[in-house]
Amino acid sequence: QAHLVQSVAEVKKPGASVKVSCKASGYTFTGYYVHWVRQAPGQGLEWMGWINPDSGETNSAPNFQGRVTMTRDTSISTAFMELTSDDTAVYYCARGINGWFDPWGQGTLVTVSS
Amino acid sequence: SSVLTQPPSVSVAPGKTARMTCGGYSTGKNSVNWYQQRPGQAPVLVVSDDSGRPSGIPERFSGSNSGSTATLTITRVEAGDEADYYCQVWDTSSDPLFGGGTKLTVL
Numbered sequence: 173q174a175h176l177v178q179s180v181a182e183v184k185k186p187g188a189s190v191k192v193s194c195k196a197s198g199y200t201f202t203g204y205y206v207h208w209v210r211q212a213p214g215q216g217l218e219w220m221g222w223i224n225p226d227s228g229e230t231n232s233a234p235n236f237q238g239r240v241t242m243t244r245d246t247s248i249s250t251a252f253m254e255l256t257s258d259d260t261a262v263y264y265c266a267r268g269i270n271g272w273f274d275p276w277g278q279g280t281l282v283t284v285s286s
Numbered sequence: 287s288s289v290l291t292q293p294p295s296v297s298v299a300p301g302k303t304a305r306m307t308c309g310g311y312s313t314g315k316n317s318v319n320w321y322q323q324r325p326g327q328a329p330v331l332v333v334s335d336d337s338g339r340p341s342g343i344p345e346r347f348s349g350s351n352s353g354s355t356a357t358l359t360i361t362r363v364e365a366g367d368e369a370d371y372y373c374q375v376w377d378t379s380s381d382p383l384f385g386g387g388t389k390l391t392v393l
Binding site: 207209216217218219231233264266270271272273274275276277278279 | 317319321323328329330331334335340370372374376381382383384385386387
């Protein structure tokens with residue numbers, strides 16, 4: 173059964189970057205894109221971008237271009253998302269399959285505080 | 287910009303049927319996926335490709351897509367169904383697009 177486990181919550185200072193990890197298990201990591209989705213407090217879901225774990229190719233949403241870097245380490249079946257943002261939010265990874273997202277990671281809360 | 291429109295809230299009594307809509311962006315021409323997000327939890331896929339039901343999702347959950355509106359229907363609503371529900375399509379740039387979400391309240 174496919175499963176995604178994300179890194180724990182982080183607190184960062186304004187202007188600093190944060191790197192969130194997403195470890196896959198139960199399926200072939202290189203066979204499916206990994207997507208990242210942001211959710212600000214009390215708000216809806218906002219797609220950030222995807223990475224193809226096989227090739228390393230990435231694509232990010234216009235709102236995040238230049239601020240987000242997506243990478244992967246196939247040896248440990250893990251995708252990473254590094255973001256420079258002053259927004260407190262929960263970041264989710266999700267496996268893309270046939271046009272939908274399933275499963276999702278449990279989410280990583282990134283709190284921005286000086 | 288592309289917008290998927292969902293009503294902010296829907297309320298239903300236990301045992302009744304809840305219907306949540308999603309429209310505004312060529313939903314009639316695109317497959318629609320639906321996600322349930324219970325408070326404090328990650329989203330879960332409940333309907334794929336307009337009307338598919340993933341493994342483990344109760345038969346009470348169903349989806350349809352006609353004209354310019356997609357609909358998620360939950361029959362025999364239970365207290366545990368109280369959650370936010372999001373629809374999702376792919377836009378002309380081949381990027382995923384989420385609706386604003388509907389909060390389902392079980393009275």
